Structure formats: C-alpha cells, structure tokens
Amino acid sequence: MLLWQSGEIIKKTKFRYCNLIMLDIITNRIIAPSTSLLEAMKVMDEIMVKTLFVLHGEHFEGIVTLGDIQRAIINNIALTEPVSRILDRNKVYGYVSEGDESIKEKMRKMRAEVMPILDEKGELVDVWFWNDLFKKTEFSQREKIDLPVVIMAGVKGTRLKPITNVIPKPLVPVGDKTILEVILDQFESIGSVSLLKGKITTPFFVSNCDSINEQDYRDVWDYHLNNHNDMTIVTMVKSFKIPYGVIETGEDGLMTALKEKPEQTYQVNTGVYILNPELIDEIPEGEFFHITHLMEKVQARGGRVGCFPVSEHSWKDMGEWPEYLKMINVL
Numbered sequence: 001m002l003l004w005q006s007g008e009i010i011k012k013t014k015f016r017y018c019n020l021i022m023l024d025i026i027t028n029r030i031i032a033p034s035t036s037l038l039e040a041m042k043v044m045d046e047i048m049v050k051t052l053f054v055l056h057g058e059h060f061e062g063i064v065t066l067g068d069i070q071r072a073i074i075n076n077i078a079l080t081e082p083v084s085r086i087l088d089r090n091k092v093y094g095y096v097s098e099g100d101e102s103i104k105e106k107m108r109k110m111r112a113e114v115m116p117i118l119d120e121k122g123e124l125v126d127v128w129f130w131n132d133l134f135k136k137t138e139f140s141q142r143e144k145i146d147l148p149v150v151i152m153a154g155v156k157g158t159r160l161k162p163i164t165n166v167i168p169k170p171l172v173p174v175g176d177k178t179i180l181e182v183i184l185d186q187f188e189s190i191g192s193v194s195l196l197k198g199k200i201t202t203p204f205f206v207s208n209c210d211s212i213n214e215q216d217y218r219d220v221w222d223y224h225l226n227n228h229n230d231m232t233i234v235t236m237v238k239s240f241k242i243p244y245g246v247i248e249t250g251e252d253g254l255m256t257a258l259k260e261k262p263e264q265t266y267q268v269n270t271g272v273y274i275l276n277p278e279l280i281d282e283i284p285e286g287e288f289f290h291i292t293h294l295m296e297k298v299q300a301r302g303g304r305v306g307c308f309p310v311s312e313h314s315w316k317d318m319g320e321w322p323e324y325l326k327m328i329n330v331l
Helices: 002-025 037-047 066-074 098-110 177-186 217-226 277-282 290-302 321-330
Strands: 052-055 058-066 114-118 124-129 149-152 204-208 212-214 231-241 245-249 254-259 263-275 305-310 313-315
Touching: 002 052, 037 052, 037 066, 037 231, 052 124, 058 066, 058 114, 066 217, 066 305, 098 114, 212 263, 217 231, 217 305, 231 290, 263 277, 263 305, 277 290, 290 305
Parallel strands: 149 204, 231 305
Antiparallel strands: 052 058, 114 124, 204 263, 212 313, 231 263, 245 254
C-alpha cells in the first residue's frame, strides 16, 4: 500500500514537472476563454499556427482552431464574441490512460497538428506535435480534388509601374518564381471565362493573378459543396483601426456616444472563387462583365453566393508596391 502510494506521488510529481515544461513550450499559444475570435485569429497569424489552447488559469478548457473560427464567421457569429462561445466540448483528445499508438492513430485520422494529452480529471499534462511524430509530408496527404482552374491573367498592372512597363504583371518575380507559378503551385490542374462555354462541365476555381492564398483549397471546396452554393468567394478578415476618437451625434447635433479609436472588421474579396459550370452561360459574350457583376446577377435571381473567410496574414496581395515589397520579403 505504501509502495503504491509512493508510486502515485512520483507519478503526480512527474506529470507536474511535464506540465510546467509543456506550458512553457505552448505559452505563446495559450489564450483565455474571454479572448475574442478576432484576437484569437490575430494570435494565430502572428505566430503562424492554426491551433490555440484555451486555459482558465491552469485549467484546460479546450482548443480552438482556425477552422472553428471560420465556421463561426460562416454562421454569422460576431468576431467580438469570446472563444468560449465556440469551444467544441466534443473534440477528441489523448489521455494518459491510453497507449501511445492509440493516440498516434487519433492524430493520423484527424491530421491533428497538435494533440493535447489529458489526465483522468481532464487537465492538460502534455502536448504532442505532429512534426515530432510523423513525416511533415504526411500532414498534407488529403484526398485530392480534380477541378479546372481559371487564372485571370489579362491585367495591365498599372499600380506596379514601372516594373510592369517591362514585365507583364503575372510574370513579376516573387522569390525565384513568378507570381503565376506560385498560384499554379497551389492548384492541381489548369483549365477568360466566357470562352469556356461548353468546355467545362464541373465546378471550377477562378483566381486573380495578383494574390496568393495560403488556405487549403480543399476546405473551400468542401464548404462550397456542403453549403450548396452557386458561387463561393474566398474572403479575407481585415481589421481597420481608426486612429481618432469617433463621436456619434443625434438630434440638434448632441453627442450620443464616444468611441476611442474604434476597430472595424470586414470581409474583403481576395479574388479567388469557385463557380458552378452553369454560371458560364450567365456571362454575356463580347462585352465587359466583371465577376462582381456575376455575383450581383446570381444574388438577384435568388442564387447562393457563399463566403469562405481566411485570416489576414494568409492572403498576400501584390497589386501595389507596398504589399509587393512585403511579399518578396516573406516568400
């Protein structure tokens, strides 16, 4: 009995020691339950991860992923809401009572970047990382989708002059590749859109030639299918902070409210879309017809135009010099 108790004390001490080391490793990934969805997304962008740990003090509440936040936005949950509102209490975790192989199999099935390991009380005692256990290439091994891709490359690039006086915008270099090559690398196959009548019979991607999205397009495709959209727009969650105190007024010009340096958040069009093939027939031939005109046309007839949100740092735009210079420093 005393031996068992001693072993139990050693076991608890070991877990406490592991817990302190583990907390130190994930310290930059820990957020409070009261953290807003927008702030959580910003943390993910800053440290370039897609999973955060939600702790109340030292008590483990759960994890929140970029996918959780994206689904919340799609379900019209405000980005000012706390992450506690969207925590999935049914997420699968590893437990110290099960074998290592069982936990590894869970990670494989879920393609989990990280796996929290909990004790019998549900407290966090360890964290396993995919890259420590498996080959990095295995993480991206999802079923491929075979869809055509249309890249709209007939742009003048006036905002990038004078470089576009010499080089067409799609061939402007980004690192050791052109922007067109970088976009092509993101897709599996390549298929202007009205010219495709009768040639495409499946949904297809359309992309501008001046932006790069780091989002896995299979997630966008799944959303498009599951939501029964006619068209899906990849949007970027963008925050703008007004550097002044904003005053609201009412009757007789009397102040009704004062907001100090408020922050506004919008979903911005990234220039990447999925279109159902029948939409090609709605594009008139021989005249200028912007894709925004198509959005309005589909919406006016009661069609479904969905929006799939991505984080601010997952979208890179090379349409203007400041953004292009940032891009070539990153890539």
